[in-house]
Amino acid sequence: MNALSRNPLIRFGRWLATPAIPESYLELIDPLLGAGPRGRIEQVIRESSNAVSLVISPNDAWQGALAGQYVRLGVDIEGVRHWRCYSVSSGDARRGQRFSVTVRALDGGHVSRWINERARPGMVLMLDQAAGEFTLPQDGQSQGGLPKLLFITAGSGITPAMGMMRSLASANREADLVHLHYTPDDASNLFAEERLGLALAHGWNSQNLFTRAAAKSGAIQGHFSAKRLEALCPDWRERTAYVCGPEALMDSVSAHWQQAELGDQLRQENFRPALKRDANARGGEVRFWNSERAAEASGDKPLLEVAEQAGLLPKHGCRMGICQGCLVTLKEGQVRDLTTGEVFGETGDMVRICVCAAAGNVTLEL
Numbered sequence: 001m002n003a004l005s006r007n008p009l010i011r012f013g014r015w016l017a018t019p020a021i022p023e024s025y026l027e028l029i030d031p032l033l034g035a036g037p038r039g040r041i042e043q044v045i046r047e048s049s050n051a052v053s054l055v056i057s058p059n060d061a062w063q064g065a066l067a068g069q070y071v072r073l074g075v076d077i078e079g080v081r082h083w084r085c086y087s088v089s090s091g092d093a094r095r096g097q098r099f100s101v102t103v104r105a106l107d108g109g110h111v112s113r114w115i116n117e118r119a120r121p122g123m124v125l126m127l128d129q130a131a132g133e134f135t136l137p138q139d140g141q142s143q144g145g146l147p148k149l150l151f152i153t154a155g156s157g158i159t160p161a162m163g164m165m166r167s168l169a170s171a172n173r174e175a176d177l178v179h180l181h182y183t184p185d186d187a188s189n190l191f192a193e194e195r196l197g198l199a200l201a202h203g204w205n206s207q208n209l210f211t212r213a214a215a216k217s218g219a220i221q222g223h224f225s226a227k228r229l230e231a232l233c234p235d236w237r238e239r240t241a242y243v244c245g246p247e248a249l250m251d252s253v254s255a256h257w258q259q260a261e262l263g264d265q266l267r268q269e270n271f272r273p274a275l276k277r278d279a280n281a282r283g284g285e286v287r288f289w290n291s292e293r294a295a296e297a298s299g300d301k302p303l304l305e306v307a308e309q310a311g312l313l314p315k316h317g318c319r320m321g322i323c324q325g326c327l328v329t330l331k332e333g334q335v336r337d338l339t340t341g342e343v344f345g346e347t348g349d350m351v352r353i354c355v356c357a358a359a360g361n362v363t364l365e366l
């Protein structure tokens with residue numbers, strides 16, 4: 001039961017207003033009073049030419065977030081609600097407390113571009129409760145203080161790490177932190193000044209590594225490598241490491257930690273699903289009922305990709321099985337959940353097509 005539901009006035013109003021609910025009327029006065037978690041954009045901060053931070057005031061139904069978690073935002077664009085996940089870039093936020101997310105405009109990213117170009121203070125967004133385990137050990141979990149930390153980030157993968165650094169700073173938690181941030185060039189180096197200030201104030205070792213442009217003299221250039229890690233952070237084996245960034249970085253870092261048999265010391269924020277792809281899994285013909293199209297699909301290919309290659313534009317959000325933004329009704333056949341390997345399906349089931357593949361012939365209401 002959320003805070004609004006517990007309110008005796010609302011409960012009385014609900015009885016009085018039946019069959020409508022009082023939240024429906026309140027919503028007309030203030031959209032934040034509607035049912036469920038919502039937030040009003042208080043401020044839009046331009047961080048770079050293609051990234052903005054949204055400072056959001058949530059209603060009391062939103063239960064708060066730990067730095068490093070992500071929040072699903074529901075954005076209404078031309079009458080259609082789109083859900084997307086974004087990392088919290090502010091520090092921890094308690095119930096009803098302001099927080100921020102930072103959104104980089106992606107090539108072809110309908111929602112991220114809209115947010116960058118059109119989001120304005122006063123707009124109301126739908127929210128989901130924060131989720132994710134890419135967080136710092138909380139006070140009660142870390143006897144003897146925090147472990148030594150290493151953040152490895154690239155591009156917009158900086159956002160959850162930025163949240164954690166802001167959280168450490170605002171709580172005045174002592175931390176031995178090394179941060180290696182890979183960025184194409186100066187112009188896209190998010191939060192550069194603030195990170196430098198935090199590093200100076202708290203004695204952190206914060207390094208920017210430029211992957212594309214010839215940066216200022218003295219700046220380090222190049223991509224992640226074992227040799228560079230050894231040079232910049234010789235005690236990396238003793239640190240709890242957090243990595244967030246594009247696939248290539250995640251793969252290199254993960255392989256390096258696995259090779260050193262230190263996989264349990266590495267926390268990863270994946271902006272992609274961990275799919276169990278089995279090239280031998282049986283696929284079949286996928287029929288798209290509403291659009292009267294069909295395509296052959298292997299048993300390890302997400303149905304969203306099959307549909308896109310068939311020329312359809314299904315609604316979707318995270319593409320990683322979290323947001324439910326791609327749910328499609330199954331008319332016939334069975335599908336394989338690529339996150340678990342489970343084969344399931346009865347007529348009428350809702351299927352997350354971004355993480356499910358055909359398991360034999362299948363028909364979708366699409």
Ligand code: FES
Nearest residue numbers: 317318319324354
């Ligand atoms: S797109 Fe988010 S669950 Fe499929």
